Amino acid sequence: MPYTLITGASNGIGREFAREFARRKxxxxxxxxxxxxxxxxxxxxSPAGEPVIHLCIEDLSDPESPRRVHQYCRDRSLGVELIINCAGFGYAGEYDSMPxxxxxxxxxxNTAAMAVLIRLFLPAMIAEKKGGIINVASIGGFQGISRLxxxxxxxSFILTLSESLHEELKNKGIKVVAVSPGYIETGFHARARQHPECSILPLSSPSVVVKASIKGLIKNRLHVYPTMTDFMVVFFQRFLPRSAVLKTAAFLAPLKHKGER
Ligand SMILES: NC(=O)c1ccc[n+]([C@@H]2O[C@H](COP(=O)([O-])OP(=O)(O)OC[C@H]3O[C@@H](n4cnc5c(N)ncnc54)[C@H](OP(=O)(O)O)[C@@H]3O)[C@@H](O)[C@H]2O)c1
Incomplete structure (x- = not known):
């Protein structure tokens, strides 16, 4: 039976992906x-053991962890047909004081783990002429953001890698999607020390990201924007000078954090 591998499944968007794929058995x-x-x-x-769920407890900040995830699947003969690279976190603050x-x-x-995971699982997908990769990027990847x-x-790394792989793999039966959410209500903001309520951009639910991603995967759309706002933020960049894009991005980022300089 083909498996769906989801990183960052313990919370937020990844957990919602897991719920949706459980509904899909x-x-x-x-x-x-x-x-x-x-x-x-x-x-x-899976209260009664269906669908089958394997838990692979790994810290993806360890450079060896993607190999262990791959080995975990090999040891149990779990054929992974879809990878959802969702694990990630942010940090808001001046670069010179970032730990x-x-x-x-x-x-x-955010970058090396997903790149290595894709590389490790891809040969089996290509051999099967079937597979999918959903990479969770962000509208924040389309331009630099001051203090983020x-x-x-x-x-940006995720977007660029996804674009390259989408093109490289489209005739090999592998679909590659990069989903770019705006602000989603998850544990992300607390960890990043940012306050989405301070931005004029709306907060959406993780299910919006998941539904849009699956629709995008079915149609093999390279770029998926979960909401119209996300699409517009990226689309209108084309008509602005880069300096205005950077100013707007800094303005829209919810960086007003308590007790920060
Ligand atoms: N929320 C937003 O507004 C937003 C917007 C655009 C893009 N995104 C992206 O969406 C993805 C999911 O974020 P989220 O919003 O769902 O945030 P979240 O609720 O904080 O969830 C982050 C997930 O990543 C996992 N993770 C973090 N560090 C890890 C590590 N070292 N090893 C393994 N897993 C790790 C966490 O699991 P553990 O802590 O259990 O390890 C958790 O399951 C991220 O890539 C984020 O950049 C979020």
Whole structure:
């Protein structure tokens, strides 16, 4: 039976993906650090053992973790047909005061882990001439954002890699989607130390992202924008000078955080 592998499944958008794929009776491998959250989710989604849910407890900031995830699936002969790269986090604040540990962790979790995971699972998908990859990017990846610099750079990485792979794999039966949400109500903002209520952009629910992503996957759309606002934010950039785009991005980012300089 083909499996759906979801990273960042313990919370927010990844957890909503898991709920949706459970409704669709898809067997799954769920990846995150929080074992208790994944166990609770598994009990909620599969009380009688259907669909089959495997929990792979991994810290994706460890450069070896993608290999362990792949090995976990190989050892159990779990054929992964769809990868959803959702694990990620942000950090709001001046670059010069960003803790170096957070910087390295973000590069590893948001970019390197997903790039290596795709590389490891892709040969089997190509051999089967069938597969899908959903990469959770962000509207923040379409331009640099002052005080969210590294985060927006990691999301640009995801967008660029997704574009390349979409083109490279479209004749091999593999679909590649990059979904770019705006502000979604999850644990993301607390961890990033930002306040979405301070932005004029609306907050949406994780289910909006999941529904749009699945629709995009079925149609093999490279870029998916969960809401009309997300689409418009990216679309209107084409008509503005880059300096205006950067100013607007900084204005729209919810960076007014309490007790910060
Ligand atoms: N919320 C938004 O407004 C928004 C907008 C655009 C894009 N996104 C993107 O959406 C994705 C999901 O974020 P979310 O909003 O759902 O945030 P969230 O509620 O904070 O969930 C983040 C998920 O990533 C996992 N994760 C974080 N660090 C990890 C690590 N070192 N190893 C393994 N898993 C790790 C977390 O699991 P554990 O803590 O259990 O490890 C959790 O399941 C991220 O890539 C984010 O950049 C979010």
């Amino acid at each position: 898809s067997d799954m491998v769920l990846v995150a650090r929080s074992e208790s959250s994944l166990r609770n989710l598994s009990a909620e989604l 170096l540990e957070a910087l390295q962790e973000m590069i590893q979790v 610099g590294l985060y927006s750079a990691t999301k």
